[in-house]
Each structure stands twice: as C-alpha cells, then as structure tokens.
Amino acid sequence: MSTYRVNLKDMQFVLFDVLKADTQFAALGLADANRELISAVLEESARFCETQLAPLNAVGDREGCTFVAETNDVRTPAGFKQAYDQYVDMGWPSLVSPPEYGGQGLPETVGIAVKEMINASNLAWGNFPLLSHGATNAIEHHGSDWQKQVVLPHLINGSWTGTMCLTEPQCGTDLGLIKTRAVPNADGTYAITGTKIFITAGEHDLAENIIHLVLAKLPDAPEGSKGISLFLVPKFNIDAEGQLVDRNHVKCGSIEHKMGIHGSATCVMNFDDAKGYLVGQANKGLMAMFTMMNSARLGVGLQGLGLSDRATQNALRYARERLQMRAANQPARPDKPADPIIVHPDVRRMLLTNKALVEGGRMLLYSAGLHADSSSYGKDAAAAATDNAVVGYLTPIAKACMTEWSIECTYNAMQCLGGHGYIAEHGLEQLARDARITTLYEGTTGIQALDLLGRKxxxxxxxxxxxxxxxxxxxxxxxxxxxxxxxxxxxxxxxxxxxxxxxxxxxxxxxxxxxxxxxxxxxxxxxxxxxxxxxxxxxxxxxxxxxxxxxxxxxxxxxxxxxxxxxxxxxxxxxxxxxxxxxxxxxxxxxxxxxxxx
Amino acid sequence: MSTYRVNLKDMQFVLFDVLKADTQFAALGLADANRELISAVLEESARFCETQLAPLNAVGDREGCTFVAETNDVRTPAGFKQAYDQYVDMGWPSLVSPPEYGGQGLPETVGIAVKEMINASNLAWGNFPLLSHGATNAIEHHGSDWQKQVVLPHLINGSWTGTMCLTEPQCGTDLGLIKTRAVPNADGTYAITGTKIFITAGEHDLAENIIHLVLAKLPDAPEGSKGISLFLVPKFNIDAEGQLVDRNHVKCGSIEHKMGIHGSATCVMNFDDAKGYLVGQANKGLMAMFTMMNSARLGVGLQGLGLSDRATQNALRYARERLQMRAANQPARPDKPADPIIVHPDVRRMLLTNKALVEGGRMLLYSAGLHADSSSYGKDAAAAATDNAVVGYLTPIAKACMTEWSIECTYNAMQCLGGHGYIAEHGLEQLARDARITTLYEGTTGIQALDLLGRKxxxxxxxxxxxxxxxxxxxxxxxxxxxxxxxxxxxxxxxxxxxxxxxxxxxxxxxxxxxxxxxxxxxxxxxxxxxxxxxxxxxxxxxxxxxxxxxxxxxxxxxxxxxxxxxxxxxxxxxxxxxxxxxxxxxxxxxxxxxxxx
Structure with missing residues (x-):
C-alpha cells in the first residue's frame, strides 16, 4: 500500500519564501490570511488528510462505487461517508468561499494547497467536493438572487454537493452538438430532458442533496454553441427556503467501469422532465460553464501534482531500502550484501525528474492561485484584468502539463520498484491508473493545447x-x-x-x-x-x-x-x-x- | 471491447519486400521456407489468432487467473485451456524448433511474425507458451542428452510448458544475491530448496507438466554471480522415458494481483527439496540463463509491438467514426453535424506516431529475427558470429524501445478516444495496463539500457x-x-x-x-x-x-x-x-x- 505525508516544508517555502503570499494577501486587503493562520490551516489540513483520507485510498480503489439499479442509488466505498461528514464538520468546504454566503473568505491559494493534500491523499474521494467548488463559482457569478441566497450556502457548507453536466453520448468537446432540451414551465422553471454522461459525483450517498448544473437548449435556441443555456437542477426539489421537497426527475442510469479513480462515481444521468432553473442569461450558458471549467481544470492539475508527489515519496522510500548491485565507483554500504538502489544514476535520474516536476509544479500551481486571488481581490481593475489573463494563460498549461507529468512521475515511480512496480499491493499501479485518467477528463491534453495556442x-x-x-x-x-x-x-x-x-x-x-x-x-x-x-x-x-x-x-x-x-x-x-x-x-x-x- | 485484425499486408511487405527474407532463407539452406509456405503459415496463424485468441482477451482480463489455496493449483480464465489445446493440436508450439526433437524447423523470423499476432490477440494467453520457447533454447544448447531426448520433445510439442525461475524476494536484477540452494542427491540429481517470485506460468491447468528452469547455488559455490547453477525441476517427476511419476516438491504459494496481464499467472513458487537436474556446467548457470533471457526479451518486445498495433487499430476506427468539431479549413463532411476527428491535426499526430512506431518496430523486430536465423543457420562462422552480435545489440533496444513505445501508443490511442479512452468497455485501458508491465518484466528499461551501453x-x-x-x-x-x-x-x-x-x-x-x-x-x-x-x-x-x-x-x-x-x-x-x-x-x-x- 502506498503512503503519503504532506510536504509542509516545501509548501511553506513556496508560499512564503518564493511567492511571499502573506505580503501579497495583506496588500489585497486579506490581512487575516497571515503566515500564522495559513500555517495553522495547512497543518490542520495535513492532519485530516494523512489520518482520514490517505488510508481510504486503497480501499476506495478496491471496492469502487456500487450502483444499485433498483433504486438508482450509488454507494460510495467504506469510510468515504464518515470522512466526508468529518470534512463538513470541520468546515473545510467553506474555506475559500465568500463570507456573505457563509464562507471563510480565505485566499484561493490556500485552498489550492489544501486541495493538493486531498488529491495526494485520496483523489477519488476528492472528486466529490471538487465539483462543488466549480458550481459555487458559477452560481456566485451568474446565479439569481434566490440561487445565491438559498442554494449557495448549502454548497458552501458541504451539506449539498454540485456537478457539471456537459457531456452527452454524441458530444464531449463539441458542445454545440448537445441534444438535452429545456422547455419553459408556467412557473418560470424549465423541464429538462436528456442524457448526460461522464458526470463525476452525479449520484452518491455523501450529501443530502446534489445540485446539477446542466447545459441544455431552449426550444428557440440558435444552432451550435451559441444556443446553449445553463440550468440548475437539484436531485431533490427545494422550496423557496431551500427545504427539500420531493425527488426531482433526474436519476443515475449507471456508473462507468473505469481504469482508475474507482472510488469516484462517474455517472450516466437521465433527465426526464426534471425541474430546472435558468442560471444567467438564456443562450449564454457556455460562458457560465467556462467559469466552472477553469476552476475544475486547475483542480485536475492539482490532482496530477498530488499523484506525482505521493508516487515519488513511495519510490524514494523503496530506493533507499532495496539493495541491488554495487555503486559504480565503490560500495556505498560495504556492510550490506549490496547497495541501496538510490546509488545508481538511472534510479536517481527518475527520482530527480519527479522531484523537479513535483516541486516545480507546486510553484506553478500555487502561483496560478495567487494570480487568481490578485484578480479577485485586487483594487486596480487593469491589474486585476491582467492577473485574470495570466490565470487564463496558465490554466491549460497547468492542467495539461501537471497531468502529463503525473503519468511520467507515476511511470518513473513504478520503474524504480522494478518488477514490484506493477504489483497491486505496493499501491503505485493504482496511482498510475488514476493518473491515466487525468489527461483525459476536463478536456484532453489536445484540447488544453488548443485552448492555449488557439484561444489564449x-x-x-x-x-x-x-x-x-x-x-x-x-x-x-x-x-x-x-x-x-x-x-x-x-x-x-x-x-x-x-x-x-x-x-x-x-x-x-x-x-x-x-x-x-x-x-x-x-x-x-x-x-x-x-x-x-x-x-x-x-x-x-x-x-x-x-x-x-x-x-x-x-x-x-x-x-x-x-x-x-x-x-x-x-x-x-x-x-x-x-x-x-x-x-x-x-x-x-x-x-x-x-x-x-x- | 477492442478488436484486432492481423496486418498481413504489412508483414509480407516487411518480410518479402524490405528484408527479402525468402531469398535469405534459401541462401541459408532453408529452402522449404519459401514465400508460398510462409504466406500460408501466416494466414493460418492469423485465422487462429483472430478467431480463437483475440476474443478471449477481454475475458482473460476480467476473470484473471484463480489460485486454489487448498490444492496449490491455478485455474486459467474461461476458454484459455480450449485455445491452448487447439494451439497444440495445430502444431504451433513446434513451428521453429529443431526437427531432431520434433520441431518443424521453420526460421525464427517466421516464428516472430506468429508471436506478434499472438501477443496482439491475447498477450496474457501468449505468456503461457512464450517461456517454453526460452526453456527449449536453454535445454537445446546446454542440456544433457537425456534432457534433450526426453524432455525437449514435450516442450516442443506443447504437451509440457516451461518457466524461468530467477527472481527471489531479495533479488531481481542482482542475481548474485540468490539464496535458493541445490544439494546433491546420491543418484546424481539435486534437492532444490528456496522461494522464487514473479514466475510467469509457474502453475496453470493448460499442460500436463511444467518444466521449471531454476537458478540455485551449490553448497560449495563461489560467492555472487559466479556461483550460480541452472537446474531443471519438473512439476511432476518423470522417469527415464519421460513418463510422469509423482508430484515433485515444488508448489505454487500464491499468485500476484497485477496492474494488467491478468490472464497470465504470476506465481510465487516454493521449492522444498524438489528434485532437480543440473543443466550445463555447475556454476555456469547464468550463461545458460542468458540464452533464455535474450529470447524472452525479444518476445517481450513483440508484446510491445502487438499491443501497439491493436491499440492503434481501435483508435483509428474511433477517429473515423467519432464526429466532433469541423476541420480547420473547410468542413470535410458537410452532410454530417460535424467532421470525424481524424481531420484534426492533433489526432493525426497521435495516429501517425503510432503508425510510425508500429510499422517501424515491425521492421526492427523481424530484422532481429533474420539476424538470429543467419547466425543459427549460416555456414560462415565469422559471419554467423557477427549476426549473433547484431542480435545482441538489437535485443535490448528492441525490448526497451518497443515496450516504451507500447506505453506511448496505448497512451495515444486512449487520448484519441477522449473521455471514452479510460472506460473499460472500450478495451483500450486494458491494453495500456498490459503495456505498463512490459517495461518492467524481463529486465526494466534501465537494465536494458545498461545491457546495451555497458555490455554490448x-x-x-x-x-x-x-x-x-x-x-x-x-x-x-x-x-x-x-x-x-x-x-x-x-x-x-x-x-x-x-x-x-x-x-x-x-x-x-x-x-x-x-x-x-x-x-x-x-x-x-x-x-x-x-x-x-x-x-x-x-x-x-x-x-x-x-x-x-x-x-x-x-x-x-x-x-x-x-x-x-x-x-x-x-x-x-x-x-x-x-x-x-x-x-x-x-x-x-x-x-x-x-x-x-x-
């Protein structure tokens, strides 16, 4: 089984020594986010992740999620619910959310460090809260007052979770091809009908309700991507005050059998005249969705970082323990039958490659967070716009490179273990299988590349x-x-x-x-x-x-x-x-x- | 589920047009191996592989092998035994083996083409016969007359299979550290005691007997790799005429849970005063083992080729069918809602990368086979020695590069499928998991690199x-x-x-x-x-x-x-x-x- 320790020392080096984040937060008016507070948050998060989430990583892979066809329910692996309850009780979901809706208002950069730990500890588990963050952003920026006042606080405190429902069987990248329809009801809501696939956390037993953000087409919508609207569709219908009323007509049809990330439910979601609420303007859904996607893409970049770090830690331990052959020039441990393989240049090449990519990637991702904070909280509009553009530039790079490098880092880690690398009990092959998905979901590497070069x-x-x-x-x-x-x-x-x-x-x-x-x-x-x-x-x-x-x-x-x-x-x-x-x-x-x- | 069609056209191009193998076989005195015969063999093999082996690939992955602890038996997945029986009945095991022991004496190059098909069809299944080939080589070159006359024909006709027992818990690469002991018995045999791990096909239900070739140390052996001897240890003891007598004291202790190649049994083998026969000279076991390893390494290179070809075929089909976005300059299928993704440069980049690596790799591997044939059958000793040296030079390159490229090719194929790439039912993720093992077993890429640069x-x-x-x-x-x-x-x-x-x-x-x-x-x-x-x-x-x-x-x-x-x-x-x-x-x-x- 692979193990994981949070590298607090390096996180603090990046945040405080390299980025001088505390100074920057003070300049942005986030004076509460001082060095002491941030360090305390990171230490507390490390404790939670190492003791509660990391031990569930292997079990989540082995058990996976279970689809109960009779009730259209999804059961998460043993321990996931208890860990989620604790996560909510400790207030983690609200860490970086706006105080006006119940959030703690800490900088995104701090949230990024916390997410790194969650992903390294248990990526599959982390997928459940991950998308709530994107849904929160979309509603905060594009939602109606009622959506903000009534729905948002539940997403922020973690009692409800969110999803992004974009992909359909006939379209992933090409969202202009979606077929899901939204027909206006007399009461101002909409009846949503269609099938969405690859919906992460589309159904589960962790939270009281699930808020689906769904792309669909109005009856009179223009052709292609200019005719897409965004709708909020709750699993359980809610009344004006946010109380759960009855089951909405959205059900999970099945879950996918995947190469990795087994503990996370990847759902086919069937909408059958489900009640939905328009988010933002009609036919402008794609723009609102981009708000969610950028956040989710940085989140997947952090998954790459987390997997890479965990894989490297385990390979390093093995390389120090495993005795094979002698160092080229002279024995390093003459008292032992052979030297630890960390003396061999090719093993060092792999370990150093990982070290450079992990620690370099940490700087890259945290700096993207800092630009995002400067954009959100900066008083100078022009500077804030520039910061936003830098985030836009760094997002496809961070998503694609960190996930590509996670394939490389988990590859290298497995190679360090030799024949033991592919044996399940060592846990590295799980990390490699999990990593292999990260270059595909939330936009393939090829799509990130087009976003970078073509668009940005x-x-x-x-x-x-x-x-x-x-x-x-x-x-x-x-x-x-x-x-x-x-x-x-x-x-x-x-x-x-x-x-x-x-x-x-x-x-x-x-x-x-x-x-x-x-x-x-x-x-x-x-x-x-x-x-x-x-x-x-x-x-x-x-x-x-x-x-x-x-x-x-x-x-x-x-x-x-x-x-x-x-x-x-x-x-x-x-x-x-x-x-x-x-x-x-x-x-x-x-x-x-x-x-x-x- | 992934599918596979043998690329006979390209195989014939490589063999006859590029390598002019038929002309070379004639010059080597292998006149029977003419174009017509070879083509007929390849066509027959293609039929067997496509119809019998390829359909069992997914089922082998899903079911895997089963260890029966009560009896120390291993059950292979459904259909494996029937396919193996047919393989034996059709005479495939003896294709390239020496006629004096019942073989058909066809060139190794032809055997390589057949192995490519087997690996692409069902790599896990192919691992059962794969190692018999190495065991055959080792006994043919280093065995006693009895071993050649009595044991060899069974390995050659496939009624028995072979293994290579090198690795132990404390040593893989560094064979000088092995602890398995061989104590002489009064009758000239040896009592073998020790534990071997990662033994491919160490136990199974496909054949009547299993011949283990085991590295062990004699009581007076020198330290390190100069004190290693090779022993032949049958699963069932055999009498002078090769009849099965009773169960030898070698048992499978467990099988590994692996990332891929689930249909192949990777066994822990416990030898407990098992009866063994010395192969070749005492303390010269490593040299005899190298004979097996070279053959096995080219075989693993062929696994890389097979996986790459199969993955590419499936990605190509998807790229022609899946409609997403429009071609950059003008619609390619204006009648359709979008263009097939093969119009997009980045998808072509991945498909062409695979095509270049697969077809290039085919030339590389078949040419290595031809050098091996020239070395085996060539009349001019100096030229034969040079051919042998070329095989030695190409072997680590072929093993390492073809397996590294199989990781790349299966990666590219998955990327072509986007989010569908990691879904089990498409079958590409299985190929990627299988490929991920090939750079680790039979010597990691790092070990091949040292063999190439340091040794060759x-x-x-x-x-x-x-x-x-x-x-x-x-x-x-x-x-x-x-x-x-x-x-x-x-x-x-x-x-x-x-x-x-x-x-x-x-x-x-x-x-x-x-x-x-x-x-x-x-x-x-x-x-x-x-x-x-x-x-x-x-x-x-x-x-x-x-x-x-x-x-x-x-x-x-x-x-x-x-x-x-x-x-x-x-x-x-x-x-x-x-x-x-x-x-x-x-x-x-x-x-x-x-x-x-x-």
Missing part, C-alpha cells in the same frame, strides 16, 4: 502570456548577474525568445492554413510548460541565493541541486518540441484518410 | 553496433543520391555520427567516473532506438522507390508519407537525448541521498 495566445493576443513573459524577462535579467545562475538564465532567456519567434511563425502560417494551429498546439503547450517550469526553478534558486528563507541548509542546497538537474536534464526537451513545431502541418495533413491503414 | 557497446567493443552501423552508412550513402530521400538520409547520417561521438565521449568519461555509464544509459538507448528506427524507415522508403514491390500504390504512398512523418516529428527526439547524455553524471550524482526529501 492567438485569439486573445496573448495578454496573459505577455504579462508572464515580462516577469520572466525581468528574472532572466536579474539572474544573468548571479554567477551560479547565469547559464540557466541564459538558457531560459533563449528558449523564451524562441517561443516568441515560434508564436509569430505560427500566427503567420495559420493565415495560409488553418491546420497550423492544431499541428503545433501540443508541442507548443509542452514547450510552454517547460519554460514556465524553468521560470519557477530559476526563481526558486534565486530565492535561496537571496537568503533570508526559513528552511534549513540541506533544504536550500537541495533546491539548487534540483534546479541544476532541471536545466541539465529536463529543459532540453524544449529542443524536440521546437523541431516538431517547426516541421509544421504538412507531415500531419498530407496523408489521405484512406492511407492510415492502407 | 563498451565491454564487447560494440561489434554488433559496428556491423549495424556499416549497413546504416551504406544505406545513407545510397539514399543521398535519391532526391526524395536525401534530407532524411542526411539527418540519419548526422545522428549516427553524433551517436558515435557520444559513445567515444562516454567511453572516455567512464575512465574517470564509473557513474557516467549509468547516467547516459537510458538516453543512449532511446537515441539508439530512434536511429535504428530511422534506418528502417529510410529503408522502407527506399524499398518503395526502388519499385517492384507487391503492395498497391496506396500502400506504397502511405509508406513514404509515414517515413516523412517519422523524420519530421519523431526523429528530432534524438536532440533531447543527446543533450541529456552530454550533461553527464554530475547533475544526477551531486545530490546527497539525504537531500532527496530534505
């Missing part, structure tokens, strides 16, 4: 990228003057420059052939990911060298060593992505469809 | 690499004169040159620091893999342009298009591997053990 960079003129690029340029300039960092800074600066050139190149090429965006998108995304991570590793190294950090000397030295590793071993992956981008669309588009299996 | 290239002075390199240089020279291939040839020539320089660089660096081999090994292996595949894609393209091939124009055009794709999109991965090799051991070795989680 080309359509929106790269506002977020430019703001991030300005920070990067400043850091590169600063670090060129630091002898220990000059060569890393130079590499990073060169790559950022090349990425800019490639962006212009694609922007021109797409004028002639629309396929140039899709042809470059994946490699552009990954290249961007390594540049963003390079920025953070350089900044971590500079933070250490600048001094004044709270961590000890060993921790500081490890940061510098990991930064060196990152630039020596992982950053050169940009070379391959650059070559792929340069090769353009022709090698992909020349082959006629019939030749693929000619 | 540096210790053995790279005889195999040089022979391969001479072919490559000739091909590059030839293709430089062909306008359509000149730029690919140039790229390949440059990379081969760089790889040679890097080899020299490592050979020098290792004089100062033994860690330089391990630090470079993984990237050196992958770099070598892309060069070898580049050789084969260039050769396939040249074969097409030279004309006179049997396949149709569409097939020929597809080969040229895939070669272009390979050099544009996959070959540049060498850039990243070169940079990693150049960075040397320091970035991996500098960090003290304690800093990994400082």
């Amino acid at each position: 960079v080309l359509q929106l003129k790269g506002e977020g990228m430019q703001a991030f690029g300005a920070h990067l340029l400043q850091l590169v300039t600063d670090c060129m003057a630091v002898p220990q960092l000059a060569s890393h800074a130079q590499e990073l600066g060169k790559a950022a420059q090349e990425l800019q050139e490639l962006t212009l190149h694609i922007a021109q090429a797409v004028q002639k052939d629309g396929n140039e965006v899709g042809a470059a998108a994946y490699d552009y995304l990954m290249y961007s990911g390594y540049v963003v991570l390079g920025y953070w590793w350089l900044r971590a190294a500079k933070t250490v060298l600048d001094g004044g950090i709270t961590a000890d000397a060993e921790f500081s030295a490890a940061k510098l060593e990991t930064a060196d590793f990152y630039f020596a071993r992982l950053f050169p992956r940009t070379r391959t992505h650059a070559a792929a981008i340069r090769s353009g669309a022709a090698p992909l588009m020349t082959m006629p469809e019939s030749h693929f299996d000619a | 290239v540096l210790q053995l002075k790279g005889e195999g690499m040089q022979a391969f390199g001479a072919h490559l240089l000739q091909l590059v020279t030839d293709c430089m004169a062909v306008p359509q291939l000149a730029s690919h040839a140039q790229e390949l020539g440059k990379a081969a040159q760089e790889l040679q320089e890097l080899t020299l660089h490592i050979a020098q660096a290792v004089q100062k620091d033994g860690n330089e081999v391990g630090a470079a090994a993984y990237d050196y292996l992958m770099y070598s893999g892309y060069v070898v595949l580049g050789y084969w894609w260039l050769r396939a393209a040249k074969t097409v342009l030279d004309g006179g091939i049997t396949a149709d124009a569409e097939f020929s055009a597809a080969k040229l298009e895939t070669a272009d794709f390979y050099f544009a999109r996959l070959f540049p991965r060498t850039r990243t591997h070169a940079a990693a090799i150049r960075s040397g051991a320091a970035p991996l070795m500098t960090m003290p053990e304690s800093h990994f989680d400082a």
Whole structure:
C-alpha cells in the first residue's frame, strides 16, 4: 500500500519564501490570511488528510462505487461517508468561499494547497467536493438572487454537493452538438430532458442533496454553441427556503467501469422532465460553464501534482531500502550484501525528474492561485484584468502539463520498484491508473493545447502570456548577474525568445492554413510548460541565493541541486518540441484518410 | 471491447519486400521456407489468432487467473485451456524448433511474425507458451542428452510448458544475491530448496507438466554471480522415458494481483527439496540463463509491438467514426453535424506516431529475427558470429524501445478516444495496463539500457553496433543520391555520427567516473532506438522507390508519407537525448541521498 505525508516544508517555502503570499494577501486587503493562520490551516489540513483520507485510498480503489439499479442509488466505498461528514464538520468546504454566503473568505491559494493534500491523499474521494467548488463559482457569478441566497450556502457548507453536466453520448468537446432540451414551465422553471454522461459525483450517498448544473437548449435556441443555456437542477426539489421537497426527475442510469479513480462515481444521468432553473442569461450558458471549467481544470492539475508527489515519496522510500548491485565507483554500504538502489544514476535520474516536476509544479500551481486571488481581490481593475489573463494563460498549461507529468512521475515511480512496480499491493499501479485518467477528463491534453495556442495566445493576443513573459524577462535579467545562475538564465532567456519567434511563425502560417494551429498546439503547450517550469526553478534558486528563507541548509542546497538537474536534464526537451513545431502541418495533413491503414 | 485484425499486408511487405527474407532463407539452406509456405503459415496463424485468441482477451482480463489455496493449483480464465489445446493440436508450439526433437524447423523470423499476432490477440494467453520457447533454447544448447531426448520433445510439442525461475524476494536484477540452494542427491540429481517470485506460468491447468528452469547455488559455490547453477525441476517427476511419476516438491504459494496481464499467472513458487537436474556446467548457470533471457526479451518486445498495433487499430476506427468539431479549413463532411476527428491535426499526430512506431518496430523486430536465423543457420562462422552480435545489440533496444513505445501508443490511442479512452468497455485501458508491465518484466528499461551501453557497446567493443552501423552508412550513402530521400538520409547520417561521438565521449568519461555509464544509459538507448528506427524507415522508403514491390500504390504512398512523418516529428527526439547524455553524471550524482526529501 502506498503512503503519503504532506510536504509542509516545501509548501511553506513556496508560499512564503518564493511567492511571499502573506505580503501579497495583506496588500489585497486579506490581512487575516497571515503566515500564522495559513500555517495553522495547512497543518490542520495535513492532519485530516494523512489520518482520514490517505488510508481510504486503497480501499476506495478496491471496492469502487456500487450502483444499485433498483433504486438508482450509488454507494460510495467504506469510510468515504464518515470522512466526508468529518470534512463538513470541520468546515473545510467553506474555506475559500465568500463570507456573505457563509464562507471563510480565505485566499484561493490556500485552498489550492489544501486541495493538493486531498488529491495526494485520496483523489477519488476528492472528486466529490471538487465539483462543488466549480458550481459555487458559477452560481456566485451568474446565479439569481434566490440561487445565491438559498442554494449557495448549502454548497458552501458541504451539506449539498454540485456537478457539471456537459457531456452527452454524441458530444464531449463539441458542445454545440448537445441534444438535452429545456422547455419553459408556467412557473418560470424549465423541464429538462436528456442524457448526460461522464458526470463525476452525479449520484452518491455523501450529501443530502446534489445540485446539477446542466447545459441544455431552449426550444428557440440558435444552432451550435451559441444556443446553449445553463440550468440548475437539484436531485431533490427545494422550496423557496431551500427545504427539500420531493425527488426531482433526474436519476443515475449507471456508473462507468473505469481504469482508475474507482472510488469516484462517474455517472450516466437521465433527465426526464426534471425541474430546472435558468442560471444567467438564456443562450449564454457556455460562458457560465467556462467559469466552472477553469476552476475544475486547475483542480485536475492539482490532482496530477498530488499523484506525482505521493508516487515519488513511495519510490524514494523503496530506493533507499532495496539493495541491488554495487555503486559504480565503490560500495556505498560495504556492510550490506549490496547497495541501496538510490546509488545508481538511472534510479536517481527518475527520482530527480519527479522531484523537479513535483516541486516545480507546486510553484506553478500555487502561483496560478495567487494570480487568481490578485484578480479577485485586487483594487486596480487593469491589474486585476491582467492577473485574470495570466490565470487564463496558465490554466491549460497547468492542467495539461501537471497531468502529463503525473503519468511520467507515476511511470518513473513504478520503474524504480522494478518488477514490484506493477504489483497491486505496493499501491503505485493504482496511482498510475488514476493518473491515466487525468489527461483525459476536463478536456484532453489536445484540447488544453488548443485552448492555449488557439484561444489564449492567438485569439486573445496573448495578454496573459505577455504579462508572464515580462516577469520572466525581468528574472532572466536579474539572474544573468548571479554567477551560479547565469547559464540557466541564459538558457531560459533563449528558449523564451524562441517561443516568441515560434508564436509569430505560427500566427503567420495559420493565415495560409488553418491546420497550423492544431499541428503545433501540443508541442507548443509542452514547450510552454517547460519554460514556465524553468521560470519557477530559476526563481526558486534565486530565492535561496537571496537568503533570508526559513528552511534549513540541506533544504536550500537541495533546491539548487534540483534546479541544476532541471536545466541539465529536463529543459532540453524544449529542443524536440521546437523541431516538431517547426516541421509544421504538412507531415500531419498530407496523408489521405484512406492511407492510415492502407 | 477492442478488436484486432492481423496486418498481413504489412508483414509480407516487411518480410518479402524490405528484408527479402525468402531469398535469405534459401541462401541459408532453408529452402522449404519459401514465400508460398510462409504466406500460408501466416494466414493460418492469423485465422487462429483472430478467431480463437483475440476474443478471449477481454475475458482473460476480467476473470484473471484463480489460485486454489487448498490444492496449490491455478485455474486459467474461461476458454484459455480450449485455445491452448487447439494451439497444440495445430502444431504451433513446434513451428521453429529443431526437427531432431520434433520441431518443424521453420526460421525464427517466421516464428516472430506468429508471436506478434499472438501477443496482439491475447498477450496474457501468449505468456503461457512464450517461456517454453526460452526453456527449449536453454535445454537445446546446454542440456544433457537425456534432457534433450526426453524432455525437449514435450516442450516442443506443447504437451509440457516451461518457466524461468530467477527472481527471489531479495533479488531481481542482482542475481548474485540468490539464496535458493541445490544439494546433491546420491543418484546424481539435486534437492532444490528456496522461494522464487514473479514466475510467469509457474502453475496453470493448460499442460500436463511444467518444466521449471531454476537458478540455485551449490553448497560449495563461489560467492555472487559466479556461483550460480541452472537446474531443471519438473512439476511432476518423470522417469527415464519421460513418463510422469509423482508430484515433485515444488508448489505454487500464491499468485500476484497485477496492474494488467491478468490472464497470465504470476506465481510465487516454493521449492522444498524438489528434485532437480543440473543443466550445463555447475556454476555456469547464468550463461545458460542468458540464452533464455535474450529470447524472452525479444518476445517481450513483440508484446510491445502487438499491443501497439491493436491499440492503434481501435483508435483509428474511433477517429473515423467519432464526429466532433469541423476541420480547420473547410468542413470535410458537410452532410454530417460535424467532421470525424481524424481531420484534426492533433489526432493525426497521435495516429501517425503510432503508425510510425508500429510499422517501424515491425521492421526492427523481424530484422532481429533474420539476424538470429543467419547466425543459427549460416555456414560462415565469422559471419554467423557477427549476426549473433547484431542480435545482441538489437535485443535490448528492441525490448526497451518497443515496450516504451507500447506505453506511448496505448497512451495515444486512449487520448484519441477522449473521455471514452479510460472506460473499460472500450478495451483500450486494458491494453495500456498490459503495456505498463512490459517495461518492467524481463529486465526494466534501465537494465536494458545498461545491457546495451555497458555490455554490448563498451565491454564487447560494440561489434554488433559496428556491423549495424556499416549497413546504416551504406544505406545513407545510397539514399543521398535519391532526391526524395536525401534530407532524411542526411539527418540519419548526422545522428549516427553524433551517436558515435557520444559513445567515444562516454567511453572516455567512464575512465574517470564509473557513474557516467549509468547516467547516459537510458538516453543512449532511446537515441539508439530512434536511429535504428530511422534506418528502417529510410529503408522502407527506399524499398518503395526502388519499385517492384507487391503492395498497391496506396500502400506504397502511405509508406513514404509515414517515413516523412517519422523524420519530421519523431526523429528530432534524438536532440533531447543527446543533450541529456552530454550533461553527464554530475547533475544526477551531486545530490546527497539525504537531500532527496530534505
């Protein structure tokens, strides 16, 4: 069985030393969110996650959720309900929600650190509260007063949970194709009819009620994605005061048998004249849904981080215990029959790759949270808009790269265990199966890549990228003057420059052939990911060298060593992505469809 | 459920057009192995695999093997026994075995094509006969006359199966640490005592008897790997004529719960004064075991190929059927609500990656088989030795790269299916779970990398690499004169040159620091893999342009298009591997053990 300990030391390094989040929170008027309070929250969360959630991870995988066909109910694995009750009793659901609806109003950045712990402890369990957060955001920003005053507090205190109902059998990415219909009732509500699939936490036994946010089409809606509206559909109908009345006509039809994340219920949801409430304006549902999706996508990025961290911790322990062969130059443990495998360069290569991706990814995700907080709470509207654009730029990178890297990190961890890596009892194969889903749900890596290059960079003129690029340029300039960092800074600066050139190149090429965006998108995304991570590793190294950090000397030295590793071993992956981008669309588009299996 | 069709057309292209295997067999005195016979064998095998084995793949995964603790028996999934009986009745086990012991004496290359089909159809089932082949080789080359005359024919006709018993709880890679003991009995046999783990097909209900080939130490054995002997230990004791007598003291203690390949039994085998026979010389067991391992490693490479092909076929079908979004420039199916996703560049990127790796890998593996045949049947001893060295060079590349690529190909196939990719009923997630084991068993990728760089290239002075390199240089020279291939040839020539320089660089660096081999090994292996595949894609393209091939124009055009794709999109991965090799051991070795989680 795999185990997990929260890396509080590194979280605090990222939050306080690298990001100086406490100072920034104070500047944003979030004075309560001081260092002491945040540290206390993180410690309390670590205790809950390590003792309550982490031990349920293997059992959730083994048992999975159970669908009871007779009653259309879903039973969660043993222990999930008790853990959820405790989570609610301790007030965790409301941590970062707005105080006017019962939330504690802490910064999103703190919520992100807590979510990392939940995901590393028990990703499947974490999926139940995960989507409530997105539903909360959508209702807060687009809902009616009644929805905000009556529904929101229940989502925020965790007595109810939320879902996102987008996908249908014939459409996932292409939401313009949805068939679910919403017909107005006489009382201002709507009758929703249709089938939604892949609905995470669509049915379960953890909470009193479930609030489905459902995309559907009004009778007179325009064709395609411009004719989609968002509806709030409760599992149990509610009266004006929010009391549960009777069962609404929405039922779970079945749950999917998945590769991993077995403890989370992935439901087929059948709506049969179910009562729904319009959220926001008619035909503007997609925009409201995007509010939920961005939050959910960062959340999935955090799942990647959590899985990667847990896998790495277990591989490291094994690498220190397992004795095989001798170190190349001289025995490291002459008293033992062989040396621990951590002495072998190839094992170190895998462990260091994981360390660089996990700790680098933590900086990336927490910084995205900080930009989100600056955007939400900043007084200067222009600066807030820029912060929002940076979040938009970082979201597809964080979602795609962190999940891709979670596949790599769980892969590496399994390789460190050799033949034991694929044996269920060690628990690493579960993490790999869980990770394998994260690059698919909430938009595949390919979709994130199109969001980044097609939308955020080309359509929106790269506002977020430019703001991030300005920070990067400043850091590169600063670090060129630091002898220990000059060569890393130079590499990073060169790559950022090349990425800019490639962006212009694609922007021109797409004028002639629309396929140039899709042809470059994946490699552009990954290249961007390594540049963003390079920025953070350089900044971590500079933070250490600048001094004044709270961590000890060993921790500081490890940061510098990991930064060196990152630039020596992982950053050169940009070379391959650059070559792929340069090769353009022709090698992909020349082959006629019939030749693929000619 | 995933489906599978044998790609006979491509197999024939590789065998007859690219490799001219029939001509070579004739030159080796294997005149029976003519084009007609081989084609007939492949067609018959395809029929068996598609109709009997492929449909059992999903059921094998769902049911898995069952351990019956009361009797120490293992039950295989429903249908496995019937399929095995048919396999034996049709004579498949003896296909490439020596006629003097009942084999049909066909070339190994043909056996490799058949194994590809078996693995793609049902990898788990294929593991039962797989290891018999290695056991056959070991006994044929190292066994006593009795072992050859009495035991071998049963392994060859499939009435018995074989195993390789190497790994113990405390040692996998480091076989010098084994504890299993062999004490001489008065009658010349040995009493074997110890525990072996991860024994594929160690116990099952398919065959009458199981022949375990077991590594153990004699009482007076030298320390470490120089004191290991190989023993033949039957499940049922046999008399002088090969009749089954009574149950030997070797029992299955349990079977492992694995990530994938559920239909194959991975056994803990307990030997308790079990009767064994020495194979080959005392204390020379490791050498005999290597004979088995090389064959098993190529076999695992073929598992990678089979999984990749099957995954790609299913992803391609989905990509042609699934309608989402419109093609970038203009609708491809204006009559439909959306275009099939095969129009999208990123989907094509994944499908073409798979196509290039599958068809390239097929050439790589079949050519390794042909070198093996040339070595086995060649009359010129020096040429045969060179062919043997080429097989030795290609084996770790084939094992590691084909299995790594099977992870990539099953990954890509799942991504093509989007959210459906991880749903069990589509069957792709099974292929991904199966693939995930192939980079771990029969020596991890890291171990293959050390075998390639440390042993085959540096210790053995790279005889195999040089022979391969001479072919490559000739091909590059030839293709430089062909306008359509000149730029690919140039790229390949440059990379081969760089790889040679890097080899020299490592050979020098290792004089100062033994860690330089391990630090470079993984990237050196992958770099070598892309060069070898580049050789084969260039050769396939040249074969097409030279004309006179049997396949149709569409097939020929597809080969040229895939070669272009390979050099544009996959070959540049060498850039990243070169940079990693150049960075040397320091970035991996500098960090003290304690800093990994400082």
